[in-house]
Amino acid sequence: MTEVWIEVDQIFEVSLGELAECGGAPDYQPPQLVAWNLPEQGKIALRSHGLPPTRGDELLGIVGGLQESEDPEQGPDGRQIYLLGSYGTSGLAAVEGSGEVLAIPSSPQVHPDLAHLHPSGILPTPVNSTIVGLVECAWRWHSILPLLALEQERAGEAEIVAWKEGRIGEEIPDPYAGYQELCAYVLRRFQEIDPAIRNGSGFWFDVIIDVS
Template sequence: MDSGKTADKALDATGTRAEVDRILAAPLDELRRCSGAPVRPSPQVADWILPAQGRRHLQVFGLPPARNDDLLGIVGSLQESETPEPGRDGRPVYRIGSYGSARIAAVEGTGEVLLIPADSQVHPDLAHLHPAGLLPTTANSTMVGFVECAWRWHWILPLLAAEQVRAGDAETAALAEGRIDEEVQDPYDGYQSLCRHVLHRFQSMDAWIQDEGGFWSDVIIDVW
């Protein structure tokens, strides 16, 4: 597979759903074949104190490389040291990647995967929502679940982004034609349904993933 190539195909909504389902069901060995080599850990990962199955998943499949489009995705970036880094919440962690400016790390011992904001400070208007500042949030309860979700998201992201654009174009056309107030289907209904479908399938890979208020729910429902 070539990163971004799938999204370049002229897919209608039905074709997009079929392609998303194919990606959700595909073996990781197929999904890791992309334009850039998978980002794999150094041999020192053997000394990381993580559940054996999660550590092996990371060694065998790695994580996605940087994208070759303008979309914000999971990027593998694994520390080379066998010594964990200090986590913001007091738990030692192993750095495994990034999402924008946030660091992605696995908690020593449990293998829980965290999203760690680059800055703990929040805007004063939002301080009441985050009295302790921005704290790490759980992306996945296991390393296995994270590797599974990260690779599938690498390929699904451009498909959902294209569907979001399609929905926006349909809404613009409806407004121009004066059809927006009629009892017609919301142009975003199909797109939102597809997002929920992806989220539910991710939950089948890791039951910890929440319907709302979690990393994957926020990322999937708000693709941009």
């Protein structure tokens, strides 16, 4: 675990430009950005670094994919948004004017058994308070994700060994304790990038703590 912690720290210390270059950021100047009503710093971040490309492994990461239109679309909650990319089946979009980044569900429909929890349907989830925050978090996560996935796999293997040896229930260290501590540390570092990221719930909490 010590080596992994060092690698994670190195990912947070390296410049965003170096990370994006290693991750394959496209070298382009999307013309539609000029017309979008978004904070200038956010547009500069998208022009300079973009968002990560499609991963070459089976892990779920943020993938860039700017909408081609110069005009905003209407989000499920009525706000005007610009599509920036995706995470799984959810779109990632910036709110016109403010630049707040939201995760847009592929469908607002809710299973009937869960309708009481979502009376207005599944609404967008806050991701980052700024586009700048999204770009930095996305690229650092792009590099950190494989490290956490490997540690999660190792913890699972250690648990299986403990079961086979009949040690489950004894006073032995939790095989997942080190992995969970590392995930919590990554979340804290993301909160330093964007203080709007919360503990206990929210997009980045779910992504980091429940990495698989």
